[in-house]
Amino acid sequence: xxxxxxxxxxxxxxxxxxxxxxxxxxxxxxxxxxxxxxxxxxxxxxxxxxxxxxxxxxxxxxxxxxxxxxxxxxxxxxxxxxxxxxxxxxxxxxxxxxxxxxxxxxxxxxxxxxxxxxxxxxxxxxxxxxxxxxxxxxxxxxxxxxxxxxxxxxxxxxxxxxxxxxxxxxxxxxxxxxxxxxxxxxxxxxxxxxxxxxxxxxxxxxxxxxxxxxxxxxxxxxxxxxxxxxxxxxxxxxxxxxxxxxxxxxxxxxxxxxxxxxxxxxxxxxxxxxxxxxxxxxxxxxxxxxxxxxxxxxxxxxxxxxxxxxxxxxx
Amino acid sequence: xxxxxxxxxxxxxxxxxxxxxxxxxxxxxxxxxxxxxxxxxxxxxxxxxxxxxxxxxxxxxxxxxxxxxxxxxxxxxxxxxxxxxxxxxxxxxxxxxxxxxxxxxxxxxxxxxxxxxxxxxxxxxxxxxxxxxxxxxxxxxxxxxxxxxxxxxxxxxxxxxxxxxxxxxxxxxxxxxxxxxxxxxxxxxxxxxxxxxxxxxxxxxxxxxxxxxxxxxxxxxxxxxxxxxxxxxxxxxxxxxxxxxxxxxxxxxxxxxxxxxxxxxxxxxxxxxxxxxxxxxxxxxxxxxxxxxxxxxxxxxxxxxxxxxxxxxxx
Numbered sequence: 001x002x003x004x005x006x007x008x009x010x011x012x013x014x015x016x017x018x019x020x021x022x023x024x025x026x027x028x029x030x031x032x033x034x035x036x037x038x039x040x041x042x043x044x045x046x047x048x049x050x051x052x053x054x055x056x057x058x059x060x061x062x063x064x065x066x067x068x069x070x071x072x073x074x075x076x077x078x079x080x081x082x083x084x085x086x087x088x089x090x091x092x093x094x095x096x097x098x099x100x101x102x103x104x105x106x107x108x109x110x111x112x113x114x115x116x117x118x119x120x121x122x123x124x125x126x127x128x129x130x131x132x133x134x135x136x137x138x139x140x141x142x143x144x145x146x147x148x149x150x151x152x153x154x155x156x157x158x159x160x161x162x163x164x165x166x167x168x169x170x171x172x173x174x175x176x177x178x179x180x181x182x183x184x185x186x187x188x189x190x191x192x193x194x195x196x197x198x199x200x201x202x203x204x205x206x207x208x209x210x211x212x213x214x215x216x217x218x219x220x221x222x223x224x225x226x227x228x229x230x231x232x233x234x235x236x237x238x239x240x241x242x243x244x245x246x247x248x249x250x251x252x253x254x255x256x257x258x259x260x261x262x263x264x265x266x267x268x269x270x271x272x273x274x275x276x277x278x279x280x281x282x283x284x285x286x287x288x289x290x291x292x293x294x295x296x297x298x299x300x301x302x303x304x305x306x307x308x309x310x311x312x313x314x315x
Numbered sequence: 316x317x318x319x320x321x322x323x324x325x326x327x328x329x330x331x332x333x334x335x336x337x338x339x340x341x342x343x344x345x346x347x348x349x350x351x352x353x354x355x356x357x358x359x360x361x362x363x364x365x366x367x368x369x370x371x372x373x374x375x376x377x378x379x380x381x382x383x384x385x386x387x388x389x390x391x392x393x394x395x396x397x398x399x400x401x402x403x404x405x406x407x408x409x410x411x412x413x414x415x416x417x418x419x420x421x422x423x424x425x426x427x428x429x430x431x432x433x434x435x436x437x438x439x440x441x442x443x444x445x446x447x448x449x450x451x452x453x454x455x456x457x458x459x460x461x462x463x464x465x466x467x468x469x470x471x472x473x474x475x476x477x478x479x480x481x482x483x484x485x486x487x488x489x490x491x492x493x494x495x496x497x498x499x500x501x502x503x504x505x506x507x508x509x510x511x512x513x514x515x516x517x518x519x520x521x522x523x524x525x526x527x528x529x530x531x532x533x534x535x536x537x538x539x540x541x542x543x544x545x546x547x548x549x550x551x552x553x554x555x556x557x558x559x560x561x562x563x564x565x566x567x568x569x570x571x572x573x574x575x576x577x578x579x580x581x582x583x584x585x586x587x588x589x590x591x592x593x594x595x596x597x598x599x600x601x602x603x604x605x606x607x608x609x610x611x612x613x614x615x616x617x618x619x620x621x622x623x624x625x626x627x628x629x630x
Contacts, residue, residue: 073603129469130468130469130473144569146461146464146466146467146468146473147464147466147467149461149462149464151461151462151466151570152461152462152571153445153461153570153571153572154444154445154571154572154573155571155603155604156571157571157603157604158445158461158569158570158571159569159571160568160569160571160601160604161568161569163565163568163601164479164564164565164568164569165481165561165562165564165565165599166480166481166482166483167481167482167483167484168481168482168557168558168561169482169484175601176598176599176600176601176602177564177568177599177600177601178561178599242483243483246480246483246493247480249479249480249492250478250479250480250565251569253475253476253478253479253492254459254473254474254475254476254479254566254569255466255468255473256467256468256469256470256471256472256473256474256475257468257469258469283491284480284491284492284493285491285492286475286478286490286491286492287491288388288470288472289470289472289475
């Protein structure tokens with residue numbers, strides 16, 4: 001029987017653990033997921049992760065490495081999850097534990113950076129050298145590949161594109177900064193802005209208010225109501241699109257990318273968000289930098305982080 | 316006689332051409348400069364550049380490569396200066412000409428990127444892997460080194476940090492974008508803002524108006540007047556410092572650098588500009604990213620671009 005060299009990638013989330021097995025060409029051979037059940041504590045979660053990996057491995061697989069994508073603050077050198085509030089973890093030596101179990105190199109990576117790398121290497125950014133990945137949903141996650149390398153920075157914390165200031169006279173973000181892109185262009189911000197506008201102009205928000213049915217307005221309500229002609233919803237989405245365009249102009253000026261991979265729930269609203277965004281980029285960006293930049297949707301779905309984590313350690 | 320392998324770096328500016336000769340350790344062995352006299356046309360400028368290089372070379376020097384730093388749009392692959400408005404050049408095959416003359420590889424690089432690389436490699440950013448270089452004078456020039464590599468992007472045009480939006484409701488910049496950092500934190504902007512404030516509150520700008528003596532107010536007038544207690548001047552500098560702090564927070568969030576090399580005429584104003592800047596960074600930045608970031612002055616002076624250009628091709 002021929003042995004196949006394989007690379008494991010794990011996306012360790014607050015709700016689910018996702019595992020993928022890739023071959024040397026980055027092709028997914030197998031995948032599986034399980035619940036995180038973080039409330040049980042770190043050790044049971046690690047055990048479930050180990051079982052999940054074993055489930056995915058076939059007898060002919062020769063495991064080469066394990067990459068783990070996760071939120072929180074990482075000490076990648078030591079393989080330690082320093083703090084992860086979504087897991088309730090504090091100083092968990094995850095790399096060491098997995099390394100002991102499987103006897104292979106283990107690498108931990110910030111989840112947004114891992115997803116960016118996955119989309120760049122085998123997804124929507126494939127074939128480029130300079131790719132910016134942004135996912136606008138509850139918050140804004142992102143990662144940057146420049147010259148074919150993931151931009152990590154000092155502590156592997158580079159790429160916080162959701163927390164660049166687009167209005168220095170704006171409101172304060174939860175991160176402490178002022179007027180962050182995330183305050184204007186995330187799904188959360190679209191819901192919040194529509195709520196504000198609906199309070200001011202309830203006569204222009206009849207469809208939206210009916211959709212929400214008295215509960216908190218979400219970006220999904222706003223998207224659905226806008227599609228039915230709700231004025232307040234259309235405005236909230238247009239404003240978010242323009243803000244996103246502003247943020248992208250700054251990022252294009254800094255990184256000079258070939259492609260922007262733009263995903264997440266907010267991006268899935270489509271043209272009502274993307275058209276004003278593109279208009280702002282065309283109007284405001286330096287032409288030699290914005291000209292020819294492709295803005296595309298991600299193609300790897302929820303597996304992007306696990307795939308990127310596997311490829312980063314394989315690299 | 317022992318041969319010494321040497322690397323030539325040229326800074327081709329609108330006013331002067333500066334040449335440096337470096338050894339393999341990046342130590343400057345020789346340097347010289349001459350006037351550009353761009354009005355004479357491209358060929359005489361290239362001839363002067365060739366003569367300047369020959370002046371600097373000693374008999375024992377074994378020339379390995381030539382790097383040229385210049386403003387304008389470059390086609391580095393082909394060695395062509397596509398457009399350089401400060402030289403009046405259009406599609407000049409500078410790389411080919413120098414290559415023919417000296418028979419060595421020639422590399423063209425954006426001047427701000429070259430200066431950034433020089434300061435990183437052998438100047439104020441030495442010993443780090445992640446360095447942001449910003450020079451705030453007439454405009455804002457900048458370049459980024461991440462993971463020990465110069466960030467070039469698709470067209471070697473990355474690092475336009477002066478043209479990131481810090482106020483999406485602000486005025487339009489000459490670049491076409493809105494509310495650019497350069498509009499608030501360059502030397503030009505300090506002069507312009509002081510002029511505005513002096514028109515509104517002449518009673519608080521007596522020292523400044525005397526310094527300027529009826530001519531246009533420059534950042535130098537503002538700095539001198541502020542040192543003598545001029546209120547309007549102090550305010551203009553404080554505002555610029557805060558704006559610069561805002562821009563730096565965004566850049567720190569994106570790049571997660573270890574060090575920021577901050578130079579130029581505006582930065583040389585010192586504490587009245589730098590203290591409000593640092594306060595904004597401390598107040599607004601994400602602590603894990605801003606904590607420990609050193610902000611230092613450049614050490615290579617006007618030779619940074621030539622040195623960086625030499626080292627980039629040597630690399």
